[in-house]
Amino acid sequence: MRVALFVTCVNDALYPATGVATVRILERLGVEVDFPAGQTCCGQPQFNTGYRQDAEPLARRLADAFRGYEHVVTPSGSCAAMVRGHYAGFGAQAAALAPRVHELTEFLVDVLGVTDVGAYFPHTVTYHPSCHGLRLLGLGDRPRRLLEAVEGLVLRELPGAEECCGFGGTFAVKNPDVSAAMGRDKIDHAVSTGAEVLCGADNSCLMHLGGVLRREDAPLRALHLAEILASTETEPLEWTESPR
């Protein structure tokens, strides 16, 4: 099977390791991965801030970049939700892209039908289900099932898991005090689990949470789910990679 990777602008510029990890997982499972270089951003920041007109050309460009691919995979629940939820209003080609975009865990579980991706990660992990993945995409227990199948991984329950972390795109800068208060509570909950890793499937939320936990010197690190799933006994995750 051949799929296109929609890496998202945040991952491309700030978290390339997540993109690389996604490629590794997919290739390990026998999927051929393309990276159409014409892609940039799905337009979510513009759309959600009220600049629909600025989002539209980006949506059209993205749809154009993925023309001809039956499956487009992205390691971002929130960008997948943007395409699936709002592209119908941006012309026929954009509308046609919507059902072909899969968030990574959806693709693994629903399309490939696997939960054990052959990963090895001997650490304690707690999982934060980002709002867009949880409520807009309805990822359900897919991420959990994937994590539970990882060898060596101990999953700890995150108290108040379904509460928003406070990122919310431009919300994080428009209402910084509320946003940071929400982030600190999330970090406190994560710390209370005693886990070494706070895992999520959306790097924008993790950028906010990672920023809070580094400022607070919290004893755990934020990590994208894909990077955990990519880790194997022979090629373990390199902990030296840039923190969130």
Place this chain on the structure above:
Amino acid sequence: MSGTFLGMPAFPVAAKAAVGDATLRANLRHATHTIRDKRAAAVAELEDWDRLREAGKQIKDHTLRHLDRYLLKLEEAVTAAGGTVHWAADADEANRIVTALVRATGETEVVKVKSMATQEIGLNEALEAVGIAAYETDLAELIVQLGHDRPSHILVPAIHRNRGEIRDIFRAEMGEWGRPAPDGLTDTPADLAQAARLHLREKFLRAKVAVSGANFMVAETGTLVVLESEGNGRMCLTLPETLISVVGIEKTVPTWRDLEVFLQTLPRSSTAERMNPYTTMWTGTTDGDGPRDFHLVLLDNGRTDTLADEVGRQALRCIRCSACLNVCPVYERAGGHAYGSVYPGPIGAILSPQLRGTESEIDASLPFASSLCGACYEVCPVAIDIPEVLVHLRERIADQGGHRLERAAMKAAGAVLGSPRALAAAERLAASTRRLHPKRLPGASAWTDSRELPEVPAESFRAWWKRNRT
């Protein structure tokens, strides 16, 4: 809307103070988490919740689509039952009507059933201005009134107060308004309730005029419905001689049968009860029973304008259950006062800017008072897609000119993101200068005051791909 809340600072400024108030945050956190867990359990008991939710949505949408027709039907039914209907286009007109009606009775005090509509129009203040005292009889409203405070929650207006604060307010203020608090009043719930009961009883027995709102108005019969937990409302609705109800036009439902849906969804969503302890219904006047004179003031105050907006009109489906407030992480930290309106929380963030317009600073900031997490939409018993309306209102504000810097930033981002080559070049530049990036950027203090910035990687994904896969 009344001047009560105007002149409020924009949401982020008001919220900042609330976030720093440890007592307030603890009060709110405790109260909202308790009720949110109970609500979830009460809703889970009903197997057909999703269908009830859909039915409620459909009934409201249908009614709103034909509101003109149902309002005329309602007027006809109320009049036939012996009531009098008044139409009020805005707050001032509604206040003038009510003031004149009270004056005509010769009375100088009224008892009040908890009502959002009368708060929205600032009725208490308008009555006070002409020498009429309005006494709130709902326990939480009483606390707010005695504390010279403002409500901060739809259902529990004094949610921001704890028991110790309430005892202090009762001790200091009850005597000014009527029967003083009993000596040695403690902060146990039973003691506080008893103090309120004694204080209020005196008012119920004396009052000749009552002012209420209504949760529903049934067009076919002209029946008004109030749901409440304490029984104070029932006292006000039956004891006085004159009853004046001020109700937003969107509270109409076509038939008696439609109540079947809302009498299930409202209590479970709001107080997590299977049924409301008191459901009072009244139709016009009846000889020898209840008020002899009944007036219904139908309030527009921005509602027909809201109705004209195809996306925003869904806010008028709201049945004021307050479930969205109780699950909202932003409300939990910012508190109700930060929203600068009698309608706080997620519903306030979409309703107030529609009813009042988006010109004032506070109203222009409300659509941004959300992280769009979607928890409000998930719990709403009439399925109002609050995030959708928030984004829609953000567009309206951007179209008004938006915030200058933001507009510039969006344009700049568009220039880079509009071309993969420009994006790659920007990424290369950022990577090659990464050692020079300051830890705290002057322009990004909103971020760096409380969070670290991410470090720019040595190589973008795009560059990695080029090196490794092509």
